[in-house]
Amino acid sequence: GAVVSQHPSWVICKSGTSVKIECRSLDFQATTMFWYRQFPKQSLMLMATSNEGSKATYEQGVEKDKFLINHASLTLSTLTVTSAHPEDSSFYICSARDVLSYGYTFGSGTRLTVV
Amino acid sequence: AQSVTQLGSHVSVSEGALVLLRCNYSSSVPPYLFWYVQYPNQGLQLLLKYTSAATLVKGINGFEAEFKKSETSFHLTKPSAHMSDAAEYFCAVTQTGANNLFFGTGTRLTVIP
Numbered sequence: 127g128a129v130v131s132q133h134p135s136w137v138i139c140k141s142g143t144s145v146k147i148e149c150r151s152l153d154f155q156a157t158t159m160f161w162y163r164q165f166p167k168q169s170l171m172l173m174a175t176s177n178e179g180s181k182a183t184y185e186q187g188v189e190k191d192k193f194l195i196n197h198a199s200l201t202l203s204t205l206t207v208t209s210a211h212p213e214d215s216s217f218y219i220c221s222a223r224d225v226l227s228y229g230y231t232f233g234s235g236t237r238l239t240v241v
Numbered sequence: 242a243q244s245v246t247q248l249g250s251h252v253s254v255s256e257g258a259l260v261l262l263r264c265n266y267s268s269s270v271p272p273y274l275f276w277y278v279q280y281p282n283q284g285l286q287l288l289l290k291y292t293s294a295a296t297l298v299k300g301i302n303g304f305e306a307e308f309k310k311s312e313t314s315f316h317l318t319k320p321s322a323h324m325s326d327a328a329e330y331f332c333a334v335t336q337t338g339a340n341n342l343f344f345g346t347g348t349r350l351t352v353i354p
Contacts, residue, residue, distance in 0.1 A: 132284065160341055169331065169346045170285075219284050223340070230275070230333075230342055232284040 128154050130222050132233025139210055139240055147205045147236045149220030156222035159203040161195060164217040164235075176203045210240040243268045245332045247345035255353045260304075260319040262348050264332035267313065274315040275333040275342065276306055285331065291315060302326070327352045 129152040139145050149159055157178050162170040174190075176182040176197035184190045192214075194206040203222075207214055220233040248263040266272055273292045277285040289300025296308040306317045315332065329349050333342040 130284075158340060167349075169344045172341055175340055217282070221285075221342075229287065229290070230335075231287070232277070234284040235282065237282060 128222075128224050128229055128231040130156075130220065130231045130233045132220050132236060134236060135234060136237040137239070139238070141211055141240055142209055144206055144208045145210055145238060147207075147218055147220070147238075149203045149205070149222065149233050151201045151222040151224075151231070154222075154224045154226070155200040156203075156224065157200060158223045159197060160221040160223070160230075161193070161203075161205050162219045162221065164219060166217075170219060173205075207238065210238070212240045214238065215240045243272065243334050243336060243343050245274075245334045245343060245345040247330075247332050247348050249348055250346065251349050251351065253351040253353055254322045256324055257321050260317070260322045260326065260350065262317040262330050262332075262350065264306075264315045264317065264345060265313050266315060266332075266334045268334060268336055270336050272334045272336050274306075274308060275335075276300065276304070276315075276317050277331045277333065279329045279331065279347075288317070288330075322350075322352045324352050324354060326350060 131150045133148050159176045161173045173188045174182045174184045176195045178197050182195035197203040219235045244267045246265045275290045276288040288304050289298045291308045299305045304319045331347050332345040335342050
């Protein structure tokens with residue numbers, strides 16, 4: 127079945143530094159990928175929708191200059207948390223949409239801790 | 242507008258008992274509906290999905306769900322709970338032409354030995 131690889135699984139960084147998270151669709155082409163943030167014991171909050179070759183669409187309240195999204199190919203989207211602060215600590219999950227099967231496949235998530 | 246409501250943020254069942262997790266949707270057009278499971282510190286794994294074919298959908302790990310238009314429901318069931326079923330379960334909805342999924346608030350399933 128469809129597989130989405132997300133790396134890293136966890137990362138600890140210092141305040142003020144930037145962190146890049148990668149999301150790859152391994153066996154299908156994903157023209158659209160999604161980035162979610164999940165707080166403890168809560169549901170997924172959609173941050174942005176990235177479309178291959180175009181600018182990402184951010185949800186209301188999500189700072190696009192802080193959460194940079196790049197979707198340069200049909201199999202790779204990246205989320206860069208710039209100038210990270212402790213309040214950015216969270217679980218980030220990507221998802222890729224397979225238009226052929228109308229499926230949404232999720233990555234395994236990235237636990238970001240900013241110290 | 243689309244949304245899903247999951248009744249019961251926590252559900253506890255005994256091992257071997259019936260699992261019933263409730264999901265009601267709101268959609269102005271025929272929906273596509275999904276159930277996902279999430280284990281701690283992991284992503285979401287698809288259990289099953291309804292995409293306008295058979296109303297009774299069978300998924301992985303013995304789970305199934307029935308789409309009931311008259312009740313706007315898509316409840317998830319499993320005849321006999323296993324300890325390994327303990328996890329967080331999310332119902333989600335989308336529709337033809339839409340892009341992203343809309344998630345419910347999730348239901349934490351606890352299985353009591």
